Amino acid sequence: MRRSTPLAIAGGLLALAIASLLSLMIGARTVAPSTVWDALTAYDASLADHAVIHARLLRTAAGVAVGAALAVAGAAMQGVTRNPLADPGILGINAGATTSVVIGVFLLDASAVAEFMVLALIGAAVGTVVVYAVASLGRDGATPVKLALAGAAVTAGLGSVINALVLLDDASLDRLRFWQVGTLGARSLSDIAVVAALMAIGAVLITGTTGVLNALALGDDAAVGLGVRVARARIVLGIAIILLCGAAVALAGPVGFLGLVVPHAARLLVGGDYRRIVPLCLLGGPVLILLADTVGRVVAPPAEVQVGVMTALIGVPVFVVLLRTRRQVGL
Numbered sequence: 506m507r508r509s510t511p512l513a514i515a516g517g518l519l520a521l522a523i524a525s526l527l528s529l530m531i532g533a534r535t536v537a538p539s540t541v542w543d544a545l546t547a548y549d550a551s552l553a554d555h556a557v558i559h560a561r562l563l564r565t566a567a568g569v570a571v572g573a574a575l576a577v578a579g580a581a582m583q584g585v586t587r588n589p590l591a592d593p594g595i596l597g598i599n600a601g602a603t604t605s606v607v608i609g610v611f612l613l614d615a616s617a618v619a620e621f622m623v624l625a626l627i628g629a630a631v632g633t634v635v636v637y638a639v640a641s642l643g644r645d646g647a648t649p650v651k652l653a654l655a656g657a658a659v660t661a662g663l664g665s666v667i668n669a670l671v672l673l674d675d676a677s678l679d680r681l682r683f684w685q686v687g688t689l690g691a692r693s694l695s696d697i698a699v700v701a702a703l704m705a706i707g708a709v710l711i712t713g714t715t716g717v718l719n720a721l722a723l724g725d726d727a728a729v730g731l732g733v734r735v736a737r738a739r740i741v742l743g744i745a746i747i748l749l750c751g752a753a754v755a756l757a758g759p760v761g762f763l764g765l766v767v768p769h770a771a772r773l774l775v776g777g778d779y780r781r782i783v784p785l786c787l788l789g790g791p792v793l794i795l796l797a798d799t800v801g802r803v804v805a806p807p808a809e810v811q812v813g814v815m816t817a818l819i820g821v822p823v824f825v826v827l828l829r830t831r832r833q834v835g836l
Contacts (some may be wrong), residue, residue, distance in 0.1 A: 510781045513774045517788030521569075528565040529558055532802045533809075538793060544670045566697055566778040567689045568798055568812070569791040574704045576790025579764020580771070580782050581711045584718035585742050588649035589769070593750045594761035596656035601632020602754035603685070610681060611670045617646040618696040618755055622703070626751035633747060635659055679805040687760035687813020689798050700752035707748035711783060718742070718779040760813045762820025763790050793819070 529541045536554050544550075544558040575593060582591035593599045605628025609615035615624060640647040640655040671681055711718075717738045720728040725735050753760065767789040768782055774782040797815035804810055 510775050510784075513781075513785055514788070515790070517785055520792045521788050521795075522795050524792045524799070525565055525569070527799050528568065528795045529561050531799050532557070532561065533807060558741065563694060563697065564798070565754055565795060566694075567793045570701055570704055571689070571753045571760060572763060572790035572792070572794035573708065573748040573787045574753040574790070575760060575763040576767035576786035576793075577711055577783055578746045578753075580768035580779065580786045581718060581732070582748050583768055584722045584779055585651055585739060585746075586647075586652050587722055588652055590649075590653045590765070592762070592765035593737050593746075593753075594733075594759065595633045595638060595660070595765065596652060597636040597659035597663070598629045598746070598750045599632075599754055599759040599761070600660040600667075601635070602626070602629040602751050603646055603759045604628055604663045604667055605631070606754065607667050607681060607685075611674055619699050622752060622755035626633040626692055626703075626747060629747045629751040629754070632659065633743060647777055652664045684758040686811045687758040687816065688811045689757055689794075690809075696756065700756045703748045703752040707745040707752070708787065710745035711749075712787075714738065714742060714745075715779040715783050717781075722777070722779070758813060760794065762816050763793055766820045767793060782830065 526538065526541065530536055530538060534557050536558060540554050541558055544552075544555040545562075548559065549555050578598075579592050582593065582596060583589060584684070585591075586596075602625035605624040606615070609620065609624040613620075615621060627675050636652065636655045636659050637647055639659065640651040643651070645651070667685070671685065717728075717733055720731045720733045721735070721738060721742075723731075728735050728738070734819050771782045771785040771789060775785060794812060794816060797819050798812040800819075801810035801812055801815040804815075
């Protein structure tokens with residue numbers, strides 16, 4: 506049963522608050538909610554619990570930024586391509602960004618998030634162009650099915666390149682072994698600030714063009730009939746998607762399934778209007794990634810399971826359930 510947008514947004518805000526609190530409380534050292542409140546309002550550096558909470562606060566902030574970016578990018582991709590399977594991880598954008606970063610580490614000894622960001626943006630743009638060019642071959646052009654197949658092929662090919670480069674150099678392997686599967690750890694406030702501006706630009710571009718997304722989702726002919734300049738709209742939305750995905754990969758590595766699962770969950774709640782879907786994705790993406798990261802800290806103690814692994818483990822069954830319960834997916 507679909508809920509009203511204000512009710513869904515209120516539920517999303519509550520879920521985000523709970524997920525953020527759990528992210529601050531739970532880990533190798535579990536702390537009480539009252540301690541979290543004390544650390545946030547009256548931080549005492551001499552207290553071990555307060556130091557732990559402030560370290561987790563950065564991790565939580567990174568999760569919110571990355572989750573929102575990938576969920577919104579996934580929703581926009583599904584609208585632009587009219588493909589319910591569109592996702593940064595499936596259509597090759599994350600693979601392009603990851604490959605570019607790995608090449609930069611291997612050849613240029615890149616290590617800073619700012620360097621990762623530049624490399625990831627270049628790789629995401631190249632990956633997008635390559636997938637679309639491959640899918641455009643043939644008489645029918647870039648159909649949803651051909652985009653998915655081209656994305657899967659490019660992702661598989663680039664995955665082989667990534668593995669080969671990482672295995673060639675022990676230093677690269679050590680530096681990228683956690684980042685390569687997706688991680689929110691070991692980030693500073695300056696790292697988050699570097700990519701937050703790009704994420705904000707991308708999110709604003711998509712949020713401001715949700716009406717255009719609604720038109721594109723109906724097909725090019727319908728969009729033209731509604732007065733949309735299809736080519737220009739796709740370029741603007743493509744730039745926004747690249748900004749969001751490139752920045753997210755630079756900060757946390759290739760985290761999958763967020764852009765696939767969250768928009769479908771939003772449709773279940775508020776219907777197919779992107780003016781409702783996108784705001785809900787801004788909340789749902791952070792909720793999913795924070796819960797996945799929190800579970801990953803405690804599922805196999807004393808080690809941590811990185812968030813990219815956990816989103817896949819959580820995302821696959823959730824998406825299967827969504828496919829079974831959502832009749833409008835069209836698969």
